[in-house]
Amino acid sequence: MRLKWGKSRLHTKRVMMIAIMPILMIVCFFGVKKFYSHAEAVASELRPITYVSGGIENRREKQPFAVFNGQERKIAYLTFDDGPSRFLPEILDILHEYDVKATFFMIGNNLKKDSRHDDVRRAVNEGHYVGVHSMTHDFQRLYKEGYAVEEMLEAKEILYGITGTSPKLVRFPFGSYPGLNEELRDETIAAGLRTWDWTVDSLDWKYPNDGEKVLENVQSQIRRNREVILLHELAVTVEILPELISYLKEQGYELRAYCESRHFTVNKFNDERL
Numbered sequence: 001m002r003l004k005w006g007k008s009r010l011h012t013k014r015v016m017m018i019a020i021m022p023i024l025m026i027v028c029f030f031g032v033k034k035f036y037s038h039a040e041a042v043a044s045e046l047r048p049i050t051y052v053s054g055g056i057e058n059r060r061e062k063q064p065f066a067v068f069n070g071q072e073r074k075i076a077y078l079t080f081d082d083g084p085s086r087f088l089p090e091i092l093d094i095l096h097e098y099d100v101k102a103t104f105f106m107i108g109n110n111l112k113k114d115s116r117h118d119d120v121r122r123a124v125n126e127g128h129y130v131g132v133h134s135m136t137h138d139f140q141r142l143y144k145e146g147y148a149v150e151e152m153l154e155a156k157e158i159l160y161g162i163t164g165t166s167p168k169l170v171r172f173p174f175g176s177y178p179g180l181n182e183e184l185r186d187e188t189i190a191a192g193l194r195t196w197d198w199t200v201d202s203l204d205w206k207y208p209n210d211g212e213k214v215l216e217n218v219q220s221q222i223r224r225n226r227e228v229i230l231l232h233e234l235a236v237t238v239e240i241l242p243e244l245i246s247y248l249k250e251q252g253y254e255l256r257a258y259c260e261s262r263h264f265t266v267n268k269f270n271d272e273r274l
Helices: 002-046 088-098 114-125 139-144 148-163 182-190 211-221 235-250
Strands: 049-052 055-058 074-083 103-106 129-132 226-232 253-255
Touching: 074 088, 074 235, 088 114, 088 235, 114 129, 114 148, 129 148, 139 148, 148 182, 211 235, 226 235, 235 253
Parallel strands: 074 103, 074 226, 074 253, 103 129
Antiparallel strands: 049 055
């Protein structure tokens, strides 16, 4: 009697295992699928950008840049050069109002001005990325005389004294090409620096009294799943910034600050070391 009861229990367990096996397989399938979807999204965000025919294009242009919950993800990085300036507080106010983060590249000689220090600290405290943009912004000194990397390191020291931060990302004035020759690129890498150019040039410096033209310039270049937009700390930029942010959001872009752990290549040499 005990033997027969034991066989009956064993038979019941086998039946139950057979019954739940399809459920377990379905659960495992969807769990693995979710994992690989997330991994693909992360991997996509780390894909470098390539310059093609004078512009920068995603290497896998026909594939989504990133996918989250089944939706294609588009990310834009607003970058502001040549600060800190008197326009920085207004820019920060607008970014705060619209709840977006941005990236700033500041000039060392401007960072020396004590009157700007509170604004620079505010930018860091509010979650924006603050990098440097040389000391002098002087093409001759930076590239012809070869002080580009030295000036970046000097500007970093000044920034560290103000904010306690030591950014890896810098932007070379006038872009990496043609000034950043192979020797200077090697120096940049040896110094532990990374550099960004841009995918979209607003030309705000060229049209200081024509906000509509600046906005049109940006809108006409927006087409990639990941955009790095060049702006400057100027009155016209303050003027168009709310409309620009609204436009990017309407186009489905998330607006982020640069993140060192998610660096991707944006330089005119397509040098993936930078």
